[in-house]
Amino acid sequence: MVNTWGYSTINFFAPMTRYASAGGGPLAASRELKQMVKALHKAGIEVILDVVYNHTNEADDANPYVTSFRGIDNKVYYMLDPKNNSQLLNFSGCGNTLNCNHPVVMELVLDSLRHWVTEYHIDGFRFDLASVLCRGPDGSPLDAPPLIREIAKDSVLSRCKIIAEPWDCGGLYLVGRFPNWDRWAEWNGKYRDDLRRFIKGDPGMKGVLATRVSGSADLYQVNQRKPHHGVNFIIAHDGFTLCDLVSYNLKHNDANGEGGRDGCNDNFSWNCGVEGETNDSNVLALRSRQMKNFHVALMISQGTPMMLMGDEYGHTRYGNNNSYGHDTCINNFQWGQLAERRYGHFRFFSEMIKFRQNHPILKRDRFLSKNDVTWHEDCWDNLESKFLAFTIHDHNSGGDIYLAFNAHDYSVDAVIPPAPQHKHWNRVVDTNLESPNDIAPEGVPLTGSGYRIAPFSSILLKASP
Numbered sequence: 439m440v441n442t443w444g445y446s447t448i449n450f451f452a453p454m455t456r457y458a459s460a461g462g463g464p465l466a467a468s469r470e471l472k473q474m475v476k477a478l479h480k481a482g483i484e485v486i487l488d489v490v491y492n493h494t495n496e497a498d499d500a501n502p503y504v505t506s507f508r509g510i511d512n513k514v515y516y517m518l519d520p521k522n523n524s525q526l527l528n529f530s531g532c533g534n535t536l537n538c539n540h541p542v543v544m545e546l547v548l549d550s551l552r553h554w555v556t557e558y559h560i561d562g563f564r565f566d567l568a569s570v571l572c573r574g575p576d577g578s579p580l581d582a583p584p585l586i587r588e589i590a591k592d593s594v595l596s597r598c599k600i601i602a603e604p605w606d607c608g609g610l611y612l613v614g615r616f617p618n619w620d621r622w623a624e625w626n627g628k629y630r631d632d633l634r635r636f637i638k639g640d641p642g643m644k645g646v647l648a649t650r651v652s653g654s655a656d657l658y659q660v661n662q663r664k665p666h667h668g669v670n671f672i673i674a675h676d677g678f679t680l681c682d683l684v685s686y687n688l689k690h691n692d693a694n695g696e697g698g699r700d701g702c703n704d705n706f707s708w709n710c711g712v713e714g715e716t717n718d719s720n721v722l723a724l725r726s727r728q729m730k731n732f733h734v735a736l737m738i739s740q741g742t743p744m745m746l747m748g749d750e751y752g753h754t755r756y757g758n759n760n761s762y763g764h765d766t767c768i769n770n771f772q773w774g775q776l777a778e779r780r781y782g783h784f785r786f787f788s789e790m791i792k793f794r795q796n797h798p799i800l801k802r803d804r805f806l807s808k809n810d811v812t813w814h815e816d817c818w819d820n821l822e823s824k825f826l827a828f829t830i831h832d833h834n835s836g837g838d839i840y841l842a843f844n845a846h847d848y849s850v851d852a853v854i855p856p857a858p859q860h861k862h863w864n865r866v867v868d869t870n871l872e873s874p875n876d877i878a879p880e881g882v883p884l885t886g887s888g889y890r891i892a893p894f895s896s897i898l899l900k901a902s903p
Contacts, residue, residue, distance in 0.1 A: 440456075440765050441454070445532075447490050448495050450547070451550055453471045454467065455467050457471075471558060485560055486560075489554075490566040491571060492535060492568075492571070493533070493536055494507060501533070515536065515543055517535040517536075517537050517577050519576075527576075529573065530567055530607055531567075535570055538570065538571045538573075538585050548589070551592075551594075562598045563601065564602075566603055567603055567606040568586075568602035569602075569603075569604055569605050569611070569616075571583060572617060579610055586619075601622070601669060613626060613657065614658065618667070625671065626650075626657065628654065629668065629671065629739070631706055633672055634672065634732075638728070638845070639847065643845075644820075644824065645818050647735075647843070648828070651738060652739075653802075653805050665741045666801075668741040669741065669742045670736060672732045673749055676759070676762070677702060678757075679748060679754060680732060680746065680752070682755055683708075683732075684709070684710055685710070685713075686757040687713060688757070689701045689703065691760055700760045701758075702760075711724070724894060726783065727870060731896045734841075734869065734896050737793065737794040738898070740800070743794070748772070750787040751772070751784050753775070781874070785873060789877045789879050790877060792879070793879065799837075809833075814828060814855060815827070815828070824846045825843070825845070826842070827840070827842035827843075828840075828842075836858040836861055836901060838861070838900075843896045844893065847894065851889075853888055854884065854887050856887075860903065861901040862884070862901070863883075865897065866881050881900055
């Protein structure tokens with residue numbers, strides 16, 4: 439077990455030395471990070487830095503590890519419990535909590551962020567357990583946290599993307615309610631949970647699926663916020679990979695050395711009939727369908743989509759949903775597996791991303807109105823219904839997009855609505871089909887007014903001349 443993810447921070451101004459190639463040390467780590475950012479910018483790719491200002495490596499009172507702030511001024515840099523002999527408060531799950539809204543600590547955090555922008559040309563930040571940054575010195579939630587406001591208003595940080603993970607380990611869940619000054623974006627944890635539950639076939643999820651793929655207006659249509667302020671995701675670095683989400687009902691974290699006590703227990707996962715590795719062709723086919731269903735839903739949703747590296751080839755951590763300490767194949771990118779799956783699983787994921795990029799109606803800068811989408815649905819209140827179909831309208835060129843998701847364990851015969859005038863429907867996606875027929879970027883002409891949608895599958899049609 440090693441600090442692979444780098445979440446055990448000592449210095450908020452330096453890249454971790456072990457990330458340097460060939461054990462090159464701190465100067466090499468700094469130089470190589472700058473070279474990486476420059477190369478990514480040249481390729482048109484922005485760099486968002488994951489920052490952990492909610493705790494440090496100095497542990498808790500039972501096992502203190504004094505390397506920095508605890509030896510300088512413990513009561514300034516950390517939240518303490520005045521009712522319990524000034525013991526460290528733990529809203530981070532890591533033994534201590536940085537006192538971010540103290541003026542001295544706030545200055546440290548702001549100077550650190552500016553340093554990454556000016557010295558390394560970082561384009562934005564994702565704030566780990568950002569709800570910690572919304573707490574006062576005694577841990578109580580603040581309606582207008584000074585640090586959050588200063589980050590939103592700071593002149594150096596004004597061009598940066600700022601993204602909150604809007605919860606912490608103390609139960610401060612701020613999805614849709616994170617103080618934002620119309621600048622902060624959020625990881626949409628409700629999107630993750632609701633999409634997982636619908637795709638695996640939980641009852642009563644159809645209505646909320648419609649809300650989530652439409653941009654979660656119930657959460658973000660406030661003041662000047664836009665759909666892009668909601669970061670949609672199924673998978674993140676912590677938790678199951680996409681492959682494991684459809685392969686395991688339970689976490690398997692024994693390798694972490696904590697007796698399986700670590701990691702989230704509420705994963706909303708489904709193993710498709712067998713726990714873990716299997717050679718059963720029917721189970722493997724269902725898992726493949728489910729991974730494609732998740733990806734289709736993510737790519738057609740209004741808002742900002744986020745994927746986990748490795749899901750494009752089906753990376754597995756063998757059920758470990760808290761792999762922070764493994765510098766092995768559990769975390770390392772498997773280039774060989776990517777090569778093996780380049781023309782199947784990877785191709786589908788790649789083409790679906792391109793489809794989103796090429797169709798602006800899937801990434802509007804405003805929330806959908808009733809004229810933008812037609813829901814082909816008349817039984818919203820039927821909790822047992824696990825089928826949803828809708829058409830997203832293109833008011834400019836008539837290039838409407840029809841989508842249907844079937845989470846039943848039986849086929850559904852869908853009635854396809856007429857295409858716009860002078861158009862006809864082309865099938866672009868049917869996740870039930872084998873590669874390369876599962877996605878046809880140019881489209882396959884649809885005949886007739888019906889389509890049989892297989893169990894646990896989804897289709898995408900596009901209206902074309």
